[in-house]
Amino acid sequence: MPPKPVTISLRDILQKQEIAFLPLGTPLLQVAGEMGPPRGWITDVYAEPVPLFWVYQGGMELHFEPENPYPLTTVKLSSVGAARGKVARFSYWRRMRIDFPMYESSVSGFLRGGLWDLDKVQIGICTDMLSPALDICVGNLRINFHMTVEDEEVVEQALERPDFDLAQQVALFDPISCFMGAYFLTGDPKLDRMPSTCWTRPHSFSST
Structure with missing residues (x-):
């Protein structure tokens, strides 16, 4: 049946x-x-x-x-x-x-969408790839974004600025970030990253 x-x-x-x-x-x-x-x-x-x-x-x-x-x-x-x-x-x-x-939302659209306790959400950013990437990890879910930037140095400089907290970085990257997919995974979703290294140390969004 x-x-x-x-x-x-x-x-x-x-x-x-x-x-x-x-x-x-x-x-x-x-x-x-x-x-x-x-x-x-x-x-x-x-x-x-x-x-x-x-x-x-x-x-x-x-x-x-x-x-x-x-x-x-x-x-x-x-x-x-x-x-x-x-x-x-x-x-x-x-x-x-x-x-x-989901398909049209920006990074901040997910974070402000009332989906999760932001204390449990972690953000990662990677510039060591063909197209810089940003992801949201919560529980066993990973939401991946690629950044459409012509000059990667702009992204790298923003990450290195001591006066820029994570919320400011997300606001900067919001307009250039494109949703790529939502992954429901077994285990730690950060282990699904490619490459597996060169990501910024994960930060809780609400702790900024």
Whole structure:
């Protein structure tokens, strides 16, 4: 018997940092039963005969561990194929109500959106990559932004200014930051960063 249709709230899953019908650690075959077939997948037929990267419509991506029973390790809500309208349809049975403007929100839009206790939110910034990045980490959720800047020295100088606290840095970077995705992860979300080094020491936003 197919599962009953379920519509979740985007605001709710961001607040709770979890998706009720997709608990992290769920085996691949159980995910398939919950979600139905993906729109597509990517696999290396030689190294990984089981597809471990699934893509659903509405901008949802799933990653699985390479060992049987292939538990779910990551759920990404991507800016690629971002949902439009009031409801995002991932599959025939699973939908999401767009009751928070995630895809259009700035960094400060998330922080001031009433989603989290800001004492539990950490901000990281990295300039040692092709495009400077900023992320928000809370619980097992990581929200990633890329900065569209022509001169990286401007960013680096802002980070080095002793008179600039984190709130001022976020205000400076807000207009040049572009949402890239929200990642629901197993373990510490900061371990998902690429590169894993060269990030500013995480700071609590509300402590500034």
